[in-house]
Structures are given as C-alpha cells and as structure tokens.
Amino acid sequence: MSQPSPQHTMHMVNSYVPGSGADLGPEETALLERRERVLGAPYRLFYQRPVHLVRGEGTVLYGADGTEYLDAYNNVPVVGHSNPRVRAAVDAQLGRLNTHTRYLTEEVVSYAERLTALFPAGLDQAIFACTGSEAIDLALRIAAHATGRSGILVTRHAYHGTTRAAAEISPSLGPNNPVPGNVALIDAPDALKDDPADAQDAFADRIEDAIEQLRSRGHEPAALVVDSIMSSDGLRPAPSAHLSRAAETIRAHGGLYIADEVQPGFGRTGDWWGFEAYGLRPDLAVLGKPMGNGLPISAVIGGPDLFEPFGRQVRYFNTFGGNPVSIAAATAVLDELEDRALPAHADRLGGWLRDELQRQTAADDGVAQVRGAGLFLAVELVTAASRSGGAPDAGRAARAVNHLRENRILISASGAHGNVLKIRPPLVLGESQAERLAEGVAEALRATRR
C-alpha cells in the first residue's frame, strides 16, 4: 500500500465545501455543525447548499421546511421511497425471524431460486452479502481462486467499491487511491471520440494492450471487471458488440468476465441486467444498491464451476448476508418490479426522456451528447463549439446541478472530468414527473449557457 502525498486533498464532484458560507437556515447550520463534529471529514454532502431531508415517498423527497424535491438521482429506492410493499414485507419478517444462514430457512432459498431464474443458464447460484463493495470483493476472491492469478483489468475511471480490494480497482477514487501494479486500466468506449468503423476492434485492442502491461509487471489476467453501464466513466453504454467481444478477449487469455451490475441491475437500463444489451453471459455478476430498496443486501451470481471449488476450499461466511429481513425486502422489490413491469417502464419512459432532452438541447452546442439506457441518462457538457472536440465543462455541470437543486430537482454529475449530468430517478417515476424533469433540466441548461 503506497502512502498518498499529504498535499492532496480529495475532490468529489458536486460536493459541499465546508465553511463555504452556504446560505443555510439556523436549523441546518446547527445540524451541520453537530454532524461535522461527530462524523467529521470522511463524510461529504451534496450541493453548494446541502439538502436537509426528513421524509420520502415514491419519487418525492421532503425537506425539513416542507419543500418537495423531485428525486432524479437515487437508484437505491428503485421501487420508490417508503415503498409500502417493502415496508410491510420487512415488518412482517422482523416480527417473525431474522437470523443467519447456518440454520435452514425457507426465505433465502426461495429468493435465490427466483433471482437466479432471471439470469442465463449457468448463472444459477447466489452468494449473498450486504453491500456492492462486499460482493465485488468476494468476486475478486473467487476469480483469484479460480484462476490462480492476480491481474485485474478495469476501465480508466471505474468505481467498484470501498473495501481495500474494491478500492484498488477503483481509479475514480483519485490520486490518493493509487491502483497497484496488478491492476491495468482500459479507456472506456467513447461514442464521441471512437471511430465507429473500428471502435470494437479498438476496444478489444486496448484490452490486449492492458493484458500485455499486466504481464510486463508479472501478473497474468484473472478478470476483466466492467460496470455494464460504465457509470463513473461518464455513463457510456457501449455499442452492443463491444462488451461481448471484450468478454471473448479476456476469456481467450484465461481470465473471467465479471459484470458489475450494482448500478445497471434490476431494471434500471430497461433490461433486467445491463449485460443483456451486449448479448454476453458473464462468468460472475455482482448485484447491490437497488436490490433491497435500501435494506443492505448484495449478491454474487455465478455457477457451480466457480462456486463449488471456492466454497469447498475457502471459508466464506457473511453474518448478515441473506438474512431473512433483507431477503424479505429484496423479494418485495422483485414483486414490485415484476407486477408493475418497471424494467419495461424504464425502457419506455427513459427513451422518451432521452429523446425529449435531445430535442430540447439540440441547439445548444455545449451539449455534446445526451445518452443513456432506460432511466439512467447522461448529458455531457463541453465548452467548445465543436461537440466532439469540446473541452469538458465541469463548471457548467456544477452550476446546472445546483440550479436544479434550487428548483427542487435532485440530480448529480459524473465522469472523469465531472462534466456529465447524471440522471437516475427511482423507476416509479411517473409521466408528469418525467415531463417536469425534462423541462427542469432543459431550463437549467438554458440558464447556465454561456
């Protein structure tokens, strides 16, 4: 572990700067002071003027002063804030039984059967943990065990989690989080810069190059880990063939393809899983965030080919992993996603929203691209007149995000340069809310146009 140079202070996109003199009311100022005392520097707030929340319902969050915010950012409450079905399921289970998996219980088995049935054949077993970070960490352990190798490939601005092993493959965490020698970085596909005629070959070539880098440092490739929507790279849903070719490439070199579905999974992109858009079958899929609508639960999905030898030889146990209460929440999430056909809704409404934003920003040459999949949308902002050649405009992104916050719409920004608006509402977003969101984003872009 290398030591960061002390002069580096970590920067986070859309982060409140303590002591910046934000115009907060007395109640918020007092709460902020208490928070800084007891939670301290590791805890960061969103927005120039942080939002103080007391209640949520569906896609609406309520401030302490009664202000209603349209939540167009949070992917965890996928079936809506304070979802009554999740609440009832959790309450019933908390009154019945909550224990670990070293006793026989029905709930975890039934849910695992239902969950794995949503995956292609071969991905028919589940290991439960509590967070996406834990699941990524476990997937890395399984890959290392299966291959006997140590090399990992990720995209250049990837984020995969916060345990030490997950942070090591998360270059987006910045210069104080240097990636070690067994990790190699690949530029994500970039529809604005890649030549369409040869983009697929170019992406595969970058993987080959990264494998060569690893070898030159003494590491054979164990796995390629890809967020299927490349969220922290600036939301780059790859052209359809790119990732299946990538999976073939890593397998040809004896490594595994690990799909990080923590962000795209559970209907967000319009499919159940982000990897479906690429027609590939990952060796392992990692699930998290929306899985329990906010109750901590995550999973690694795989097959006996990998889980049997790992399980026989390595002792893995997660006390809270697969506990009946988190499982009850996760079961209610599947009920809601299925009964309300939310993946299809995300596809349809997200498509409308993308078209609408494209239409409303067509004349804005600072908008390089509106892109996304389902209800996960990005607006890339640049300074120059030429869209593809424009310099990243993080300043405008920050102004737009804070402008929207003042107009009671919550989004954030993303990407290596912080210049990509990230729009990611709960999937229960209604049509009139989508209209308000589109109008709000368009207005914020007009207000922040040079």
Next chain:
Amino acid sequence: MSQPSPQHTMHMVNSYVPGSGADLGPEETALLERRERVLGAPYRLFYQRPVHLVRGEGTVLYGADGTEYLDAYNNVPVVGHSNPRVRAAVDAQLGRLNTHTRYLTEEVVSYAERLTALFPAGLDQAIFACTGSEAIDLALRIAAHATGRSGILVTRHAYHGTTRAAAEISPSLGPNNPVPGNVALIDAPDALKDDPADAQDAFADRIEDAIEQLRSRGHEPAALVVDSIMSSDGLRPAPSAHLSRAAETIRAHGGLYIADEVQPGFGRTGDWWGFEAYGLRPDLAVLGKPMGNGLPISAVIGGPDLFEPFGRQVRYFNTFGGNPVSIAAATAVLDELEDRALPAHADRLGGWLRDELQRQTAADDGVAQVRGAGLFLAVELVTAASRSGGAPDAGRAARAVNHLRENRILISASGAHGNVLKIRPPLVLGESQAERLAEGVAEALRATRR
C-alpha cells in the same frame, strides 16, 4: 495472493456434512436439496442434523415442526429475536425516510453522538458501514494511511472478517487462507499454560518478537488488531493488565491498537465494550454484529487525529452505511440495552452461569476450564486427566454441541482445536432460562464423559 493447494477441503467446527445421512424429515430434506442446488458449497449449516427455523422471540427459536429451542448461541439478536421495539423503530423509519448520508439527516447525527458518548474521550467520531468485515477493512485502511506502514499483528487463531483485507488477518480461516507476509501472529494469552508470574511480560515479548518478524520481512508495524474477548482463539479474556501492556508495546513501535469489538461490544461482556476490562483506550474500535439486532450496521470509532487526514485525502463512502433504517434499529438497541440495564444483567447472570457451570463440572477432569466474561462463556474440553496438560477434545465438544441441539439448546464450539464450547445467548436471557441452560450443558457434559 497465493493459490491454495487443491487437495485441502475447508473444515468448519460444528458443520453439517452434506450427504452424511442425517435423519431429517421430508420437508427438511427437500429444502436442503433446493438449498444445495441454488446456494451451493459456500453455504454451510450447523449441526449433524441441521435446524430448520421459522420463528424467533426473545431467546427462543421455533422449528418448522413447532419445536422450541433455547438460543444460547446468537450474539446478533442482542435484545432478543423479533424485539418489538426494534421492529417498531424500523417500521416507523421505513415509512418515513431511508437514504444515504450525502443529504443532511438528523438520525445518523443523533445516533453517532449517543454512541460515541459511550466511549472514552478521544474516541468521539464514527464512520458507519454495514458489516464488521467492512469496518475492519476500513480500520486497516485508516491505520495504513495514518502510519504509512503495512505490518499487522493479530492473534494466532484470530477471525476478523471476510473481505479480502479482513481475511488476510484471519488465520482461523484455515490453510486455504494463508496470511501474507505483512501479517504476523501472536499466541493469545492462555490461562491454562501461561505462568501467572510472568504472563504479562511473556505476552508483550511475543508482540516484540512478532514485530521483529515483520521487520525481517520488510514491514514496519501499522497496527495490532485484537478481538477484546479473543473469541476465535477459544474465548480468552486476558488477565486485566495484558492488553493495556500490549497497547503500550505496539504504540512504542509507532503502530496503532485496534480493538475489534464486533463480538464483545454492546454489553456482551458485562461492560459496554470489551476493552474496558483492560483499562486501555484503543486508537480505533470496530463495532458490528449486535449493533442493529440483525439489521446490517457496523462502525469504526476513532478521533479526528486519524479521521481528519484520512477523510480529507481518501474518498470513502458507504451507500448503506448509516442509513436511517439501520440507524433506527441501532437506536432502539441502545434504548433496550440502557432501559433494561442489559450490560449489568449480562455481568450478573453471566457470572452466575459461569459459577454454576464450574460447580457442576468440578469433578469432571475433562473440563479444563470454564471461563468467560458476562454472557460470553467457554468450556474448554481436554482428554487427559491433567487439566492443564490435556490434549484438546474436539470430539467431545462436537458430541456435546449436538447432544444439546437434540435437547433443544443451541450453542456451538470454537478455538483452534474446536474443543471449546461457545455459549453466547441474547442478553435478554432470563434467570429460569439460565438455569435450564446450565443444567442442559452440565447434562450434556455428563452424557459425553468418557
């Protein structure tokens, strides 16, 4: 990462052996088959004849066939299975708001204030995560950041968690989980073998020796990590001065003392925290298991001396860490522990239980020692007539654990040799239940005596 030799199959104390022909009913046999198909080899069950559970209340767990089990094993439901106050708090919060900590919310701040007030001065900030493993992993990252060093010292049969970094300092996970070169092992204090006149010096000497080992492998010590009750070493509450001397020793060499309070914390040992018995102030304390009575929540407790530089320079964020629902559960746990004075209850009733077990086993020369703190008790079993010189009797421990299970009392076994009965009921254990437990354990020991 080294590759385990393929011939090793992991052994776990008190583990059901699949296909061992346990006499299960048709319902359990069917559930077990489904479970093995969809959860597979990583999932292990307790007991020769696994227990199928459907309900829990207080210290009682109910089987699918209506059988009532006295739970004398589970430390997570510290204020009782299906605790109504925890349930009500979770339900109310789930109907109000559940979100991450990048908005201002009252709940996480209030709880952090209340929790840190239970610690000595200097330990006045909290970082929340979801599992003990995540919190240990984070504590290791903070220690590496603060010291710029990589060496870690742990006890020889320690267990600290299941992320890759936590597993690296968990030698109890067995031969397929080899500890890397930056980790050195220290024999835990052993009241049966240590010479009382010089045990404290001997323990400090072992730390010095381990530091020398680390240095010879190129690592300066970053931290000594100690489970304050040394549970997986076979429950070895150290004589009072040992660990404060250990803390002085590691600090003299520039390392941190990290108290792993995942098992002993929250009143289990009769104090709020296990380290209190030693009169020491750790640099970091790690909390987990009982914190939310089964809702996933954990924490690292420390001071601004460590958290400020780490927080400024390293980006750490845990999406579910400190979410209002887990915080509501944790708040209700503190309410219950305080209002019902459960730490004092654990001290008193645990003391009675220990005395009673000592009395009832006094004539049994296969019982080397009954020990423990509060409601965390151990009975060490040996084969030889001479207690201190006896060989570990794992076979008798397994027979006693399974005999108790058939008599509807749930405990387990522990220690490097699996010969230590581990008795660890929810802290709401009543007096008549304690009597039944003492009688049950004594009877199981009579029934398994050679």
